[in-house]
Amino acid sequence: MSTPFEPEYSASGPVPGGRPGRKLGPIATGVSSTHRAWLEPTRDRYLASGLTLAEMSGRVPLAKSKLSELMRGVGLYPRWELLEGIAGVLQMPVWPLQRLWRQAALDAQKSREWIERSAGSPPVTTSAVVPPLEHGAFRETVEDAYRRYCRVFLFDDPCEAAVADTFDLLWLSWNGALASPDMRHYAWKILRATVMAKTPHVDGRPDLGHAAFDTVALRTMTDVAAGMAQMAESLELFKAISRLPEVPLDVVVLRSLCGFTPEETSGLLGLSKPTVQSSERYAERFLDNIFDPPDTEGPTE
Template structure:
């Protein structure tokens, strides 16, 4: 997947979903928005040059999508694909981003208020402050674009968590296909409380080893361990955040702990040969 397509996914995927759900043919859409069918097809397939806002705006308007979160996701992706602020502003000066859709649904706003700080704690384990904030903001914009689908899902919390996870992991450095948690090692309480350089080095080595092992866990177990061990969530609060049963949380934690214990040797005591 190209870097441009990867950056566009947060706004392109909801646009594709809305198009498929609309029942419109490509000919229908072309006639309504007055853009060539080939141009629309190219945009929806994520190929060619990064699209100007005008065509994205017209498609979204025709498909009944809120344009304000879409615009924010489009402009963020434009920056990530090395488009300049001048280019972005030039695309939008002649196209009105109306104020009629700037306020999300009330229940979306209530949900955001409920979980936003917890989402930030999770994202902080993988990302620096700026990337964390962008990932959380993008998550709620993406959720706004698919809010009706989220409400129709059997558990809105689980639906929203999947969007957060996808957004965070898209920004997280990976090694051998698994997310890196190295930056979080420097923020652990154990390391912050150490003043002796030798103890700090030993604790750091052990922490990095633990985080490497955590990164190898299956996705669901990784999330549970991150929330429980690194963010300090109770079983109950992790269950509520993930939209997963309490029994599943405890089962995932048991399996994850068993794996971590199997791959991380116990600490050596003084006088024990290496």
């Protein structure tokens, strides 16, 4: 999964680019989206810390080579006590990190017994369990809208997981969110990346077949033949919508499929209202050219 985290550099701390020793390699190919969900913000926090792998290794019970493997998603899936030690050094909130770790462990085919034995009791300190007050207030404001957007792409259970992951990831990178030009846009990028990571793709584009089958027209159709025709038309339309660039696609989903106003859409995306309106016009022209292409043959006699 690709997420929009920015390293949170300290004005008084060392710059990561200047740290001695071998640089941390990239995340290995084949690492699952759920594994990336906790690995990417952990790497970002490490890169922002200015610490070297040797210094990190001196603070957690893990050899430098094994720490490098953990930070790249290489080798065996890590036990929680190792990640918890890293989180303590990097001052990361433990509760959302452990929830994401548990989910990825299940995807890695780890048994529930192994997970519980590794994780032990859930963290119980107030600082670990309770997110910042501003985070809770923001979540209360946008959670329902995030869920409505998500359900265009995913069924109920994956949708709920995607929304929960989004707010966990936002919690893990809360300082970066507050420091960003627009926290709403920062949060939306996390939501979108999380949803897209869980959404099936066809030819590199999100599969909107789920949304096509859930249109009001299909749900209320009583004539079988008309219903089949409407289904085919809807599938073609949603296939075309999936080809839109990122922002016009999100605007179409929020405006046409979720029913949000331009003002509400602007607030959710963290983009100006003129940007939303221009994106909607772009989408309309794009779809018109597909379903009603202009006549380029000129007048006929």
